[in-house]
Amino acid sequence: MGNDATGEAPPTRATLSEVAALAKVSVATVSKVLNGRTGVSDDTRGRIEALLDERNYNRRLSAQSTAPLIEVLCFEIDSPFGGAAIVGIERVAREHGIGMVVTGSEESHLPGPDWVDGVLRRQPLGIILVAALLPEKDKARLRSRAIPIVMIDPYGAPATDAPSIGSADWNGAFLATQHLIGLGHERIAIVTGPDSMMASTARLSGYRAALDAAGIPVRREYIRPGKFHRDDGLTEARDLLSSSEPPTAIFASSDLQALGVYEAARTLGLRVPDDLSVVGYDDLSIAQWAGPPLTTVRVPLAEMAEQATHLVTRLRDEPELAFSRIELATSLVVRESTAPPRV
Known part of the structure; x- marks a missing residue:
């Protein structure tokens, strides 16, 4: 009885009293640690947590003890x-x-x-x-x-x-960049998100792939860092649009960045989309309220x-x-x- 198909008994889970004995503390102290309560030193808490993990303690809370x-x-x-x-x-x-x-x-x-x-x-x-x-x-x-x-x-x-x-962030960025290429743009810049976020790196990769597929060189100066904020779009677009060879389109990695791009264009006397095409990302409610309404990638958030x-x-x-x-x-x-x- 109780053996698995190999004939070996399944590993047993430690009880509270066993963990308490190994940690040389009371059961009440182990209970405090389990329930996140105060009154336990950091050293003791760390020792008990290590034992709970080491001894395969995995308490399944009952429906009665679990809060809805x-x-x-x-x-x-x-x-x-x-x-x-x-x-x-x-x-x-x-x-x-x-x-x-x-x-x-x-x-x-x-x-x-x-x-x-x-x-x-x-x-x-x-x-x-x-x-x-x-x-x-x-x-x-x-x-x-x-x-x-x-x-x-x-x-x-x-x-x-x-x-x-x-x-599917890679595909979303590919579609956005491909859309701009299909309109005839070749000087396409991107404002990215934090490089530590998977979404950011996937969007940059999709942008690169679309340019590569169209035979358009990826220009390093057209790739600008950001944090998905409006100020990123404003600062980076203002710099891009003031350069000697400004982009004709900017792909912003968030709708908030795109609003910053709009503001940069406005302050420089440029009109969207007559002088500059802009694509955002996320399709937040603000995208359809922008002036003009923003072309963007819908994320099913x-x-x-x-x-x-x-x-x-x-x-x-x-x-x-x-x-x-x-x-x-x-x-x-x-x-x-x-x-x-x-x-």
């Missing part, structure tokens, strides 16, 4: 991108009768030092990271309590230990958020589900900010 909450850690919570993701998560959570606790990450994309302790006290159904990061030690603490993590548009390369929901929320609820009940990366399709939305270049 989803924790959301969101980078730039006040941005249109962050807001759209939160709306998508909330829609599905509400349908399931689940509440939300939303926290903004710090500039480093990391949570504050006490964030995980608060999560452990609340014992949520799961966690959704929106362009945010978690240190490995925090992930280990959450895994030991069987709290699933799902990432939306992850910062850096997707982790192998947590599923991520993203979009609401669908990404909804899928992440459904996945969190499934992983709680089915922790063995095998997911790594789910990519949703992007598409080009052509509006009025692009036109053939002046001859």
Whole structure:
């Protein structure tokens, strides 16, 4: 009884009392660590966490002890991108009768030092990271309590230990650049995002690939760094458009950057799209309100958020589900900010 197909007994999980004995502390102290409570020194907490991991302690919280909450850690919570993701998560959570606790990450994309302790006290159904990061030690603490993590548009390369929901950024950038080439543009610049973000590098790669496919040389001076913010578009476009050979089109890696490009063109007396074609990325609601309405790449952000929320609820009940990366399709939305270049 209890043996697997090989005849060997499956590995046993340590009990609280066993972990307490090994750590030379009381069961109450181990319980404090498990539940993220204060009153335990950093050294003792670290020793207990290491033992929990080493001894294969993986407590499955019962439905009674798990709060009907989803924790959301969101980078730039006040941005249109962050807001759209939160709306998508909330829609599905509400349908399931689940509440939300939303926290903004710090500039480093990391949570504050006490964030995980608060999560452990609340014992949520799961966690959704929106362009945010978690240190490995925090992930280990959450895994030991069987709290699933799902990432939306992850910062850096997707982790192998947590599923991520993203979009086809390479293809989106290829379509955007190909659209400009099809209109007759050859001097096409790009304002990128942070090079540590997978979305940024994929968009730059798609831009390069479209130019290569058309036999148009990639000009280093036309590739400008940014952080997906409006000020990036304003600063970089102003410099590009004041150069001796300015681009006739600019592909901005976010709609916010594109609005900055619009402002740069306006201050220099240029008209969009008569003098400069502009393409954005994301298709946020602001894109259709811009003057002129912005041609952009639609990222299915609401669908990404909804899928992440459904996945969190499934992983709680089915922790063995095998997911790594789910990519949703992007598409080009052509509006009025692009036109053939002046001859």
